[in-house]
Amino acid sequence: MAMKILVLFALVSAATATVKLQEMFSWNVLDWNYPDPYSRQQAIQSGALMPENALPVGIERWRNKLFVSVPRWKEGIPATLNYIPLDEPYTPSPKLNPYPSFAGNELGNCQTGLNTVYRIKADKCDRLWVLDVGTYGFAPNVTNLCPYSLNVYDLHTDQRIRRYVFRPEDIVPSTFIANIALDEGKTCDDTFAYLSDELGYGLIAYSWEQNKSWRFNHGYFMPDPLVGDFNIGGLNFQWSAEGIFGITTSPVGVDGYRTLYFSPLASHTQFAVSTRILRDESKVEGSYRDFRVVGVRGDNGHTTSKVIDELTGIELFNLIDQNAIGCWREGVPYKPQNIGVVDKDDVGLIFPSDIKIDAGRNVWVMSDRMPVFLESTLDYSDINFRVYTAPVDLLAEQTVCQPPPQFVHAMKQFPQVNKVVPETPVAYYEYPAGLSVTANPETYAVFAPFSTPATVPRLIAGYSPAQRNNVVSTTPSYINIPKQTSVTYGSSRLTKPAVSNRGRWWYQKGTYQVYER
Numbered sequence: 001m002a003m004k005i006l007v008l009f010a011l012v013s014a015a016t017a018t019v020k021l022q023e024m025f026s027w028n029v030l031d032w033n034y035p036d037p038y039s040r041q042q043a044i045q046s047g048a049l050m051p052e053n054a055l056p057v058g059i060e061r062w063r064n065k066l067f068v069s070v071p072r073w074k075e076g077i078p079a080t081l082n083y084i085p086l087d088e089p090y091t092p093s094p095k096l097n098p099y100p101s102f103a104g105n106e107l108g109n110c111q112t113g114l115n116t117v118y119r120i121k122a123d124k125c126d127r128l129w130v131l132d133v134g135t136y137g138f139a140p141n142v143t144n145l146c147p148y149s150l151n152v153y154d155l156h157t158d159q160r161i162r163r164y165v166f167r168p169e170d171i172v173p174s175t176f177i178a179n180i181a182l183d184e185g186k187t188c189d190d191t192f193a194y195l196s197d198e199l200g201y202g203l204i205a206y207s208w209e210q211n212k213s214w215r216f217n218h219g220y221f222m223p224d225p226l227v228g229d230f231n232i233g234g235l236n237f238q239w240s241a242e243g244i245f246g247i248t249t250s251p252v253g254v255d256g257y258r259t260l261y262f263s264p265l266a267s268h269t270q271f272a273v274s275t276r277i278l279r280d281e282s283k284v285e286g287s288y289r290d291f292r293v294v295g296v297r298g299d300n301g302h303t304t305s306k307v308i309d310e311l312t313g314i315e316l317f318n319l320i321d322q323n324a325i326g327c328w329r330e331g332v333p334y335k336p337q338n339i340g341v342v343d344k345d346d347v348g349l350i351f352p353s354d355i356k357i358d359a360g361r362n363v364w365v366m367s368d369r370m371p372v373f374l375e376s377t378l379d380y381s382d383i384n385f386r387v388y389t390a391p392v393d394l395l396a397e398q399t400v401c402q403p404p405p406q407f408v409h410a411m412k413q414f415p416q417v418n419k420v421v422p423e424t425p426v427a428y429y430e431y432p433a434g435l436s437v438t439a440n441p442e443t444y445a446v447f448a449p450f451s452t453p454a455t456v457p458r459l460i461a462g463y464s465p466a467q468r469n470n471v472v473s474t475t476p477s478y479i480n481i482p483k484q485t486s487v488t489y490g491s492s493r494l495t496k497p498a499v500s501n502r503g504r505w506w507y508q509k510g511t512y513q514v515y516e517r
Contacts, residue, residue, distance in 0.1 A: 032096050061358040067099065069119065119354065121193075125188035171200070174199045179305070181248050182249065192205055235372065237371065242264065255274075263303055266302070270293075271291060277290045304353065312329065312392070353370055364389050
């Protein structure tokens with residue numbers, strides 16, 4: 001494969017990044033599956049479906065489903081939480097399916113619907129954690145329809161098993177909760193969620209067992225006024241007020257706790273705090289010195305999404321200024337020399353909005369050209385949205401983040417203490433001709449199966465670098481995705497929805513309630 005040269009930071013030498021992420025899906029414009037053509041046509045005529053107004057933001061993979069969130073920034077979004085079935089015949093531009101249903105995404109229904117969802121996270125207990133910010137529209141024209149709520153679904157039954165509305169003490173007038181990270185303990189009840197308040201400059205902790213939340217405030221949640229200028233996709237704009245955004249939890253440490261890593265959006269710095277602090281409501285006061293500076297990424301280091309691999313401690317994060325995915329390995333100093341780029345694409349990775357690692361240690365990346373959508377106009381004759389995937393270990397290879405072989409071997413000897421639901425990967429390769437190559441059960445990368453045409457090879461097992469060199473070098477190991485074939489929509493002049501700038505009615509009136517279903 002060809003080698004790309006990227007100057008990552010002005011103060012360090014150039015680093016190399018091989019093209020590793022494989023495009024799985026792509027769209028000119030999103031569309032939805034309806035029960036029948038008549039229902040879809042009715043939705044278009046009524047304005048319930050306006051494909052040009054849809055922008056995918058969040059992504060998460062669980063078994064045979066790839067979840068995609070679409071915020072209701074404009075009218076015509078029939079469902080804000082959706083999924084793509086991965087066990088159906090492959091199509092390069094699949095339509096979205098509402099999750100759990102169209103009715104479960106009803107706008108303005110504060111009890112059983114979802115209004116706007118940004119980030120989603122599946123846990124080892126097969127629950128999907130979904131944050132509904134309760135809004136419609138985009139700043140400055142935002143309508144607050146419902147309070148912020150945390151919605152948790154049983155992925156086996158597709159039923160919502162809990163809805164939690166945050167307390168008045170957790171919310172400030174400028175609150176905008178942007179992201180979610182999970183802290184999973186030894187049991188399903190011992191699970192905490194952490195939520196970043198980007199514009200209210202706070203961090204909210206929620207305990208599943210206690211069914212209660214509390215809020216931390218800290219100066220490290222604030223934006224850096226020196227780095228609020230952005231240049232993405234040929235656009236120059238300022239997001240200078242954006243505070244704590246990207247958050248992720250580390251593997252369990254020797255003390256039995258994880259570390260929460262976080263970065264404000266308008267910042268090039270990474271910070272951290274032990275979940276020992278966040279799990280304890282009494283630590284809300286007097287814990288200032290428990291938060292620490294991890295290090296600085298360097299110039300063009302803005303990031304909105306990050307995730308850490310449980311086995312190796314490799315952190316992957318989007319570098320939105322560079323159209324790239326960056327990496328760092330926990331345990332080494334956080335400085336430009338130890339920050340790598342695992343992949344970069346100045347066309348396909350314009351604003352990689354979200355990045356996740358699934359149970360099989362496969363990385364999933366959503367790119368969506370968000371700044372162009374918000375600050376200018378998308379060209380709907382072009383591919384605007386893409387989903388990429390690759391195994392963690394493949395991405396880390398030949399970067400400063402690749403762990404030494406002895407490190408990986410040692411990690412395999414000790415089961416993860418937080419392992420709740422064991423995974424049993426299928427350990428073989430399958431090719432169209434029927435060729436199967438047995439893989440070493442000890443291998444540590446797993447690429448889960450997809451239903452694809454018979455002419456497309458699929459890699460559905462763990463492999464080591466040596467096995468890939470010996471076996472896959474003569475047989476493609478990725479799904480060969482054809483170019484975009486979906487129908488192109490023309491961008492038309494859109495009518496702005498009727499919105500207001502009224503305050504949060506539930507905050508003003510003190511009508512917060514906690515619901516549990």
